[in-house]
Amino acid sequence: MPVCFDVRQELPGFESLPGQVPEIDTSTRHILARVILDETVELMTYNRGSSVRYGELDDTEFAELFRPLVDVLELDPATDPPPLRTSIDRASILGLVPNQKTIYERTTLSKVQAHFGFRPKFRFQDWLKADYVEAGQHLASIVGGRPTRFDIAAAGRGEFRRLGDFPTVNEIQGRFGRLAVFHELIGYPSCNGWAEEDYFDWADAFYRQNPDKAITARRLNRLSAAGVGPSRQAIYAHFGSLSKFQDLSRQYHEAMSDDEERARQQRLSQTEELVRYEPTLAEALAEADQRQQRILQVAAQFRLAKHLLLNVSPAELRDRALIKSPDVFTRSCLQRSNGGFRAADVETTASAFGVFDDMWPMHRFGSVNLRVDSK
Numbered sequence: 001m002p003v004c005f006d007v008r009q010e011l012p013g014f015e016s017l018p019g020q021v022p023e024i025d026t027s028t029r030h031i032l033a034r035v036i037l038d039e040t041v042e043l044m045t046y047n048r049g050s051s052v053r054y055g056e057l058d059d060t061e062f063a064e065l066f067r068p069l070v071d072v073l074e075l076d077p078a079t080d081p082p083p084l085r086t087s088i089d090r091a092s093i094l095g096l097v098p099n100q101k102t103i104y105e106r107t108t109l110s111k112v113q114a115h116f117g118f119r120p121k122f123r124f125q126d127w128l129k130a131d132y133v134e135a136g137q138h139l140a141s142i143v144g145g146r147p148t149r150f151d152i153a154a155a156g157r158g159e160f161r162r163l164g165d166f167p168t169v170n171e172i173q174g175r176f177g178r179l180a181v182f183h184e185l186i187g188y189p190s191c192n193g194w195a196e197e198d199y200f201d202w203a204d205a206f207y208r209q210n211p212d213k214a215i216t217a218r219r220l221n222r223l224s225a226a227g228v229g230p231s232r233q234a235i236y237a238h239f240g241s242l243s244k245f246q247d248l249s250r251q252y253h254e255a256m257s258d259d260e261e262r263a264r265q266q267r268l269s270q271t272e273e274l275v276r277y278e279p280t281l282a283e284a285l286a287e288a289d290q291r292q293q294r295i296l297q298v299a300a301q302f303r304l305a306k307h308l309l310l311n312v313s314p315a316e317l318r319d320r321a322l323i324k325s326p327d328v329f330t331r332s333c334l335q336r337s338n339g340g341f342r343a344a345d346v347e348t349t350a351s352a353f354g355v356f357d358d359m360w361p362m363h364r365f366g367s368v369n370l371r372v373d374s375k
Contacts, residue, residue, distance in 0.1 A: 063115035077117035104331035114165030136186035203249030205365035300355035
């Protein structure tokens, strides 16, 4: 085996592109498997330009593009671990599969692995909070409401064929602390054990979704019956009367809005100060549109990339700061770190820096459907 492997010389006539892989005989498969797995072999790269386009593929069709690698390495998802990241990159050089960058631009590696039935130990480490929410809401649509602990456990064992890969109860609790938090995020809050601030947070979400409407007894009854809000009796028990809760919750909502605006203006001022000694950030902001939310997002991504990534050049910092989707930004950082940290680490760091809302604007109970009619 040569130290440098040129697929066009070693396998004359073998021309491959993702989605356009020719039939591979046994001899060719053995050769490809050896050079993919042997990282001491340097692979000759060829510029394939923009000859491969993935935009028209759905998620299943995109995942299928990785089947040639599974077949070449003769992997059995029931017993074998999934292909290593390095194997994916080397197979990409050979034209067998898309590269990791392409994966993270549209999905996650764990979802591609799950398509083939692989269940790696850390398959959810690159899942964002949004991925958990999406999977949980899909499960809720299948079971017809709030998923029980037993539903979640069954989903984690792969018993819902339409669902795909799903985290276990332990994995959800490890990420969110309690199942109640997960239920709340996917739109099914539990009102048991609420303190006064929980009721106010719920009311704040109601007013955000219904700016010109009041919390009336009729609306409380409807929302409680739908499993998305506290009962009227619980309100009376905690506040004595509905009118008192209406007054206090409206004051809380207005105070929250004022505090958020002050905090936003403070972060904008901090960004202006940061620009003075970070020319790379200044360059990125000059290229971004000037909406406040976008300015704050670019600044947040700049700070996170600089803190999390090693040996990052100014040009790369600028490009990562300008990524439009925070989810794509996070996945690109995960790919760049090659397993050095998890999606949860990015989210935790964003919270510690006080920029989480600049990346993923959300409020408590924001996923809960509290919209009501005019009655």
